Amino acid sequence: MITTPTRQDFDHYMAPNYAPQQVIPVRGEGSRLWDQQGREFIDFAGGIAVNSLGHCHPVLVNAIKEQSEKLWHLSNVFTNEPALKLAEALVKRTFADKVYLCSSGGEANEAALKLARRYAVDHFGEQKDKIISFTQSFHGRTFFTVSVGGQPKYSQGFGPVPGGILHATFNDLESVRQLVGDDTCAIMVEPMQGEGGIVPATQEFLQGLRDLCDENDALLIFDEVQTGVGRSGELYAYKNFGITPDILTSAKSLGGGFPVGAMLTTEAIAKSLAIGTHGSTYGGNALASAVALAAVEFIDTPEVLDGVKKRHELFREHLQAINHKYGVFKEIRGMGMLMGAEMSPEYEGRAKDILPLAIEEGVMALIAGPNVLRMAPSLVIPEADIKEGMARLERAIERLVAQG
Template sequence: MDYTPNRHDFDRYMTPNYAPQEVIPVRGKGSRLWDQQGREYIDFAGGIAVNALGHCHPVLVEALKTQGETLWHLSNVFANEPALKLAKALVERTFADKVFLCSSGGEANEAALKLARRWAVEHHGEHKDKIISFRQSFHGRTFFTVSVGGQPKYSQGFGPIPGGILHADYNDLESVMQLVGDDTCAIMVEPMQGEGGILPATPDFLEGLRQLCDEHNALLIFDEVQTGVGRSGELYAYKNYGVTPDILTTAKSLGGGFPVAAMLTTDRIAPSLAIGTHGSTYGGNALASAVALAAIEFIDTPQVLEGVKKRHALFRGHLETINAKHGVFKEIRGMGLLMGAQMATEYEGRAKDILALAIEEGLMALIAGPNVLRLAPSLVIPEEDIAEGMARLERAIEKLVVKA
């Protein structure tokens, strides 16, 4: 029986761990979407920094169609050509020598943490098991990754959390120095905290973490799930800082909307992920790998990466103009096309209110916690869509100001 689902069907058939908007998009093209009633929206949310090339980009569509008619899935019992090509492309474009492919950022971070612990035990003994992360960080939804993440609300209510995990303050090297020691196996950090408020690391902070890891024979893990694949204006954000990690995780923009992720590391560390120590049924899936390779090759070009930096300036300029009129933001920050606007004191906690008002105006946006408006649009969003989207955002903010 054919039927058209509606928002009430979510409440009826789906577990209640999400609270989606009332509209249901059914079609997308570039940086625009259309809902069931045919109403158009400009997309500044990007599927939470996933749709790096917008919706239905012809390069990704062609890669998916071609691979879909050739080979879908083999499992890790066999290698496949798209996965090998993707791994080669990632190695050639980064510090890495080896790649582990999986399906989500949480999986990639789980693999990174397991590898770090196993490497430390193999090379330094059972005592070297401490992992340092940062308050307000976010690393995924597996039990290990929510425990390493610095937001207790995500791990509460599920029983005892894994041990050996310590949390320092982001951009505060002294707080790390108080925790690090010879029992530290890894420090895990986002070059820019995403869910924690779109907060970029300072160069001195990341350089200090690199030095501490070197001094204590610990591994430096960069979680670039949200900042990677062009989002920061470089292929990976570590290139902005000149600080090289030992392990890097990547997802979201990697597949441009197709579920795929990877953990990257070096020949020094990779052998600890020996045969049978870890795996992923769908990791290295031929469909996902083909799409990801097309995304990487398209994005890692001067035209796209320089375009990200140019668009960042346009977004910042529009946000500053809006703020000059309405005074709703305390600070505008971010890198590339992952930007955050922290609410002013009188609008504390009101970022979420903007989302519903923006939908009324035909704009999709995000938040990063209750106090930061987050924008993560397509890396190739047309300038006219930026201007029109910002006009819609300003109308939403005008409504917020009136309601205040």
């Protein structure tokens, strides 16, 4: 007997580390989704900045279909053509000389941190091991990355955290100067904090980090897992600032929904990731690489990237109009198709209350902490979907205000 899974089956069979919404989407096309009952939703969540081309985009569907009939997985005992093509595409489009492929953003950041420490040991000795990151940052859920991330709630309760990790204040260069020194091997930063509230870095801050790294023989790591692959209006956000990191990590939008991650760096630094120092069983498999290559080639065009900037302005205009009417937001901020609306003092901590109301009105959104409504839709979301989605979001916010 065939049964249809229900939301109650999640509570029955799945580990309780997530609390998904009550609806179960079963089909998607572009920026719209349909649940088990056939109800339609406009997707402003984008799988948490993952679905860069929406749902079932023909370019990605064709890539996965074609590759699925050729080769899926070999392991890293062999290389494969899609992985080599993807690496070449990333190198030619960025500052990097070398690429390491893996399966997620957490893996990419783990590799970046391990490489930074290994590079420091190779060139300066084991005493140069300090990593500086920032409060409210987020870099993944491995034990190393969650410890480097600046939100203790994610590392508490698992025993002693790795040592040699220091946290400064984001956008406060003086707080970094107080921590950096000869023992610093790397500074890790998001060009725009994602989980920390959709907070863009300032030009002066990132330039100051670049200068401090140069002065202290430290590596600058940009975590572009959430801001990368067109999300900011450039292929990678570092291009918006004109500041080049030593190591860059990428995932989420890179696969358009297929699990894939990458670490990019220079030839000189990559030499420290010698044979046997690190690995990823699924990293660089042919199926993921083929999909990611299709996504990168489609996104890295003037039409798509200029469209991201245009859509950003449309989102901002709609959110400002909603706020003018209801006064629920203190600030609207972000870059490209990654935007955050911080709640006003009267609605402090109530961003999360918008999400179920939005679902009932037929639009999917996110939060970045309890006080910031977050949107990370498809980079190519149609303007008609933006307009309709915002109308639905406005109805949800009207209901929030009515609740008092």
